[in-house]
Amino acid sequence: MSTVNGGISFWYAQEGAPAPREPLPGDTTADVCIVGAGYTGLWTAYYLKKAVPFLNITVLEAKFCGYGASGRNGGWLYNGIAGRDRYAKLHGHEAAVRLQQAMNATVTEVLDVCETEKIEADQHRGGVLEVALSPAQLARLKAFHAAELAFGETDRELYRARETADRIRVAGAVGSSWTPHGARLHPVKLVKGLADAVEALGVTIHESTPVTEIRPKHAITPYGTVRAPYVLRCTEGFTASLAGQRRTWLPMNSSMIATEPLTDAQWESIGWDGRETLGDMAHAYMYAQRTTDGRIALGGRGVPYRFGSKTDNDGRTQPQTVEALREILVRFFPRLAGVGIDHAWSGVLGVPRDWCATVTLDRSTGLGWAGGYVGSGVATANLAARTLRDLIQQDSGQSGPTDLTALPWVNHKVRKWEPEPLRWLGVQTMYAAFRGADRREATAHSAATDRVAVLANRLSGR
Numbered sequence: 115m116s117t118v119n120g121g122i123s124f125w126y127a128q129e130g131a132p133a134p135r136e137p138l139p140g141d142t143t144a145d146v147c148i149v150g151a152g153y154t155g156l157w158t159a160y161y162l163k164k165a166v167p168f169l170n171i172t173v174l175e176a177k178f179c180g181y182g183a184s185g186r187n188g189g190w191l192y193n194g195i196a197g198r199d200r201y202a203k204l205h206g207h208e209a210a211v212r213l214q215q216a217m218n219a220t221v222t223e224v225l226d227v228c229e230t231e232k233i234e235a236d237q238h239r240g241g242v243l244e245v246a247l248s249p250a251q252l253a254r255l256k257a258f259h260a261a262e263l264a265f266g267e268t269d270r271e272l273y274r275a276r277e278t279a280d281r282i283r284v285a286g287a288v289g290s291s292w293t294p295h296g297a298r299l300h301p302v303k304l305v306k307g308l309a310d311a312v313e314a315l316g317v318t319i320h321e322s323t324p325v326t327e328i329r330p331k332h333a334i335t336p337y338g339t340v341r342a343p344y345v346l347r348c349t350e351g352f353t354a355s356l357a358g359q360r361r362t363w364l365p366m367n368s369s370m371i372a373t374e375p376l377t378d379a380q381w382e383s384i385g386w387d388g389r390e391t392l393g394d395m396a397h398a399y400m401y402a403q404r405t406t407d408g409r410i411a412l413g414g415r416g417v418p419y420r421f422g423s424k425t426d427n428d429g430r431t432q433p434q435t436v437e438a439l440r441e442i443l444v445r446f447f448p449r450l451a452g453v454g455i456d457h458a459w460s461g462v463l464g465v466p467r468d469w470c471a472t473v474t475l476d477r478s479t480g481l482g483w484a485g486g487y488v489g490s491g492v493a494t495a496n497l498a499a500r501t502l503r504d505l506i507q508q509d510s511g512q513s514g515p516t517d518l519t520a521l522p523w524v525n526h527k528v529r530k531w532e533p534e535p536l537r538w539l540g541v542q543t544m545y546a547a548f549r550g551a552d553r554r555e556a557t558a559h560s561a562a563t564d565r566v567a568v569l570a571n572r573l574s575g576r
Contacts, residue, residue: 117371117455120430123186124372124411124457125302132178132306135321140338144172144318146506147333147342149325151175152184153491154484155348156308157499160227163315165503166512171317172340174333176324176352180305183351186429186461187492188370188401188413190391191224192242192296193217195497196488197470197523198265205522207264213521214265218295220497225297233307235299236406240389242296245278245287251395252289253561258395259291269294282386284446298389298403301492327357330479344475344506347483350491351462354423361530363486364537365423365462369416369431371439374454375408383449397548397567400442401489409456412443416460419541422534429459463489466528469576473498474525475505482506486528544574 121127146162148155151173159171175181195217202210225237246252259272270293273281278290313319327334333345349356351365376384386392392402402412416435420426436458444451466472466486471494475482482505484498485491500518507513518524531537551564558564570576 117436118457119436120428120459121457122181122429123302123459123461124370125300126185127457128300129302129306132309134178135319137322138174138320138335138337138340142172142338142340143170144340144342145170146172146344146346147340148173148346148348149328149333150182150348150350150352151179151309151319151321152182152348152350153305153308153495154350154498155346156305156312157496158346158348158484158502159312159317160308160315161500161503162506163312163317165507167316172342173312173317173319174323174325174335174340175319175321178321179309179319180302183461183463183491184305184495185302186370186459187301188391188411189299189301189403189492190242190296190401190490191221191237191299191492192391192490193221193267193293193493194490195471195494195523196486196490197468200468200470201522201526209522211266212517213523214267216497216518216521217493218267220493221295221297224493224496228304228307231307231311233304233311235303235307237297237299238389238406239294239297240391241292241294242393243278243281243290243292243390244393244395245282245284245290246395247284247286247288248555249288249559249561250555250563254395254563255289255291262291262293267293267295279385281388281390282392283384284392285448292390296391298391299492300406325356328481330481342480344480344482346502347481348485350464350485350487352425353464353485355425360423361533361537363464363466364419364531364541365425366465366488366541367416367418367420367426367460367462368413368489369435369439369458369460370411370413371436371443371455372405372411372457373409373443373450374456376410376450376453380450380453381408384447396552397564397570398545398552410443410447410450412439414439414442415545418545419538421538423537425462426460429461431458431460435460463487463491467531467575468528469574470523470526470528471498472523472526472528473501473505475502475509477509540574544570
């Protein structure tokens with residue numbers, strides 16, 4: 115059986131490419147210009163327009179809505195946020211607890227908006243199950259579980275091997291941690307429904323309009339310039355393509371495969387009746403979901419980074435990465451050794467130098483941005499959008515400070531990544547260290563985390 119490789123993603127292969135929207139026809143003005151029509155840009159447009167209906171909002175997109183990570187991700191709507199532990203150190207434990215509580219509520223917020231706007235995105239709230247497959251992974255899982263409880267997630271549950279198998283029969287799983295704050299969804303159905311909802315509110319979206327440079331009150335494209343008091347950069351993993359932003363966020367590559375539909379007998383052997391999203395405690399971790407049409411969509415890092423912060427075009431994935439992901443699938447579910455892989459694809463996500471997601475509005479210039487989600491963007495983008503809304507309303511005098519504008523990730527400053535070739539060498543070395551550590555831990559009888567992985571985490575700032 116041949117595997118479709120690239121073509122943006124399996125999700126777009128199912129849904130088909132969207133009907134193209136018109137590019138920017140020339141110079142124009144707006145109250146708010148949003149650069150990027152992924153989750154962050156579309157959610158921001160949605161909440162701003164709902165809050166202030168008279169706003170003239172223009173969204174500029176280089177390709178089409180959801181072309182980037184929003185149309186290629188694993189469909190994990192969950193409460194994880196990059197940088198929480200660092201924010202606890204910088205701003206105190208209670209500030210980080212408030213951030214976590216906001217993320218917990220965000221899962222419900224997204225599902226509620228889908229219901230309100232009649233967006234059918236195959237959403238199913240089965241929570242998130244993260245499994246351990248070695249003594250070292252189990253020790254990290256227990257520490258992770260205890261940390262989540264300490265940040266107020268009192269409804270999280272810790273399972274032993276038998277209880278884990280009652281949910282999903284992962285070969286060799288010795289324990290797991292489950293949170294109800296998560297849902298499975300179809301990424302492209304969400305982004306298409308959101309784009310339609312935004313346009314129905316009166317927001318203008320211009321596709322095939324790459325922004326080459328952002329300046330205060332200006333978004334510059336080959337077709338003209340949009341002038342606006344507020345220009346918001348919502349470009350996540352594609353930020354490096356903008357003038358002056360090459361070292362701002364590193365475009366980390368992540369790859370996925372989707373199996374052929376499994377038979378009833380195969381599903382019976384696996385379980386997974388709760389449709390939880392599935393992850394593990396490896397250093398080079400995996401993520402998976404059971405799709406609504408009975409497939410397993412599974413992802414991992416693959417080739418983590420391209421020299422010079424380059425990004426791909428159509429999501430084509432190297433054969434060795436496809437095989438590595440298949441090996442993970444079979445290691446987790448040995449009875450699926452002969453299952454066909456229908457599709458493979460890749461995309462990039464944004465990684466700040468300190469691995470902390472941020473939301474910022476520079477009140478002196480009107481420039482704002484959100485991102486650096488490090489792979490947790492499906493839900494985080496929604497919280498970021500609502501925070502950008504509140505920051506703009508506060509700056510324009512329409513409202514005062516809110517609970518969201520007081521969260522510790524607001525206006526967090528991050529230093530730039532190192533220049534090449536140090537950037538490329540660092541990322542390659544880090545993931546080689548993580549993969550080596552995972553191999554050693556899989557055969558070791560020690561509960562201690564591999565020392566090389568500890569050093570790699572420390573040096574990377576992860």
